[in-house]
Amino acid sequence: MNSLFAASECAPFIKTGGLGDVIGALPKALVKKGVSVSVILPKYKDLSEKYGHEFTFVRSFEVPVGRRRQYCGLFKLESEGVTYYLLDNEQYFKRHGSYGFYDDGERFAFFSRAVLEALPFLDERPDVIHCHDWQTGPISALLKAHYSNHPFYQGIKTLFTIHNLKYQGVYPKSVLYELLDLSELYFTEDGLEFYGNVSYMKAGLAFSDKLTTVSPSYAEEIQTPYYGEKLDGFLRKRGHDLAGIINGIDVDEYNPGTDLFLAERFKTIEGKALNKTALQRELGLPEHSDRPIMSMVTRLVEQKGMDLVLRVIHEILQEQVQFVILGTGEEAYEQAFKALAREYPEKFVFCCYFDEGLARRIYAGSDLFLMPSKFEPCGIGQLFALRYGTLPIVRETGGLKDTVISYNEFTNEGNGFTFANYNAHDMLYTIERALWFYHFQPSKWMELADRALHLDFSWDQSAAHYIELYYELLNQSAQAWSMS
Structure with missing residues (x-):
């Protein structure tokens, strides 16, 4: 089983919040349970300045962004059983900070397409692309639109995890054609359309094979108007594909018995x-x-x-x-x-x-x-x-x-x-x-x-739930293949 995590941050390389902690810890827990896991990230300037020397250059390739083709460099690092990849483009990522820029729509359209273009150059072809939050939402839509007939990509399944539904990556309709190279067929209430605009979050919700969010209660809450951020109806429609899996923490990194940041380490x-x-x-x-x-x-x-x-x-x-x-x-x-x-x-x-x-x-x-x-x-x-x-x-x-x-x-x-x-x-x-x-x-x-x-909030149980979902996806793929 090969899983590729596509995300916009990952501790310790780059972190702005809880998403970075999850992408830093969950792959390690999955590796311990026998899953082969890679993580692919943007090569931000802040990341590069601190950790860039640890990554080795793999190769470069071009990425379609609308009618243009942009340079992308691929870098690699292996650590603790996980393979980390960086996607480099200085125009988009050589700046301090991760989000909040005027061109975030273009930056993460590039990143989403670059993830798919990079797949043939990775060490292992993924069985599942595990996408995280709106920055990777377009991946599932792009996979269906541009790669579904390519033999290399056939059978790759997608899982989309909502970390916070409030942040959705909503941009003008023009990004559909100018950045994602998608037709009007994708601009529907069952597609990327969101009150006259394009939602990257909704792209992930609409076209991923399975959906998860980061706790069982939140999975229920976001299907109600109060918490649903205007997507509750759509989430109810996909409720049978939505699961809530509670996050864990890295109990080795956050260990009061060994934490060097503390004045006094303690076990009692x-x-x-x-x-x-x-x-x-x-x-x-x-x-x-x-x-x-x-x-x-x-x-x-x-x-x-x-x-x-x-x-x-x-x-x-x-x-x-x-x-x-x-x-x-x-x-x-x-x-x-x-x-x-x-x-x-x-x-x-x-x-x-x-x-x-x-x-x-x-x-x-x-x-x-x-x-x-x-x-x-x-x-x-x-x-x-x-x-x-x-x-x-x-x-x-x-x-x-x-x-x-x-x-x-x-x-x-x-x-x-x-x-x-x-x-x-x-x-x-x-x-x-x-x-x-x-x-x-x-x-x-x-x-x-x-x-x-002495409570156990490690990733062990959560990782087991994710593995179950991965196998569900692959079994669905195998059944579809046998029926064809």
């Missing part, structure tokens, strides 16, 4: 205390061992529940708690948190940047991790928090609902604290409940934290 919950003191010292907070640290490591955007936090932040800070936020985002949120840091210098710290080492020290040194998302396809922060023995407070949505079970003091079940409604005072009540257990049930708190520390 008692070891967190030294990390808490070290974090307070690093951030300039009073070193109160009896005062819980609540933290957020997040993008400062509406999706992440920033409005809820700001609505009741003063009430939160009246509690015996220290609050730490690490992240950047919308300026209004940044300015609000900077003002709070000035107002509550001994209780509130805002780090308006991102630093991987500090993020891990926050996971390890905190007692509570707040994640009140408006929607959350899977969420990875709560998994990191649990991995480091920190109890999450989350809203019951998407992957948060699937991974954090609210503590029930009567049955002694659960691994965190949850609330259902997107409501600031429901969140505040849940925070107060968690703080009550911290202050007045210390032995129970230690038991819960120790339970979190």
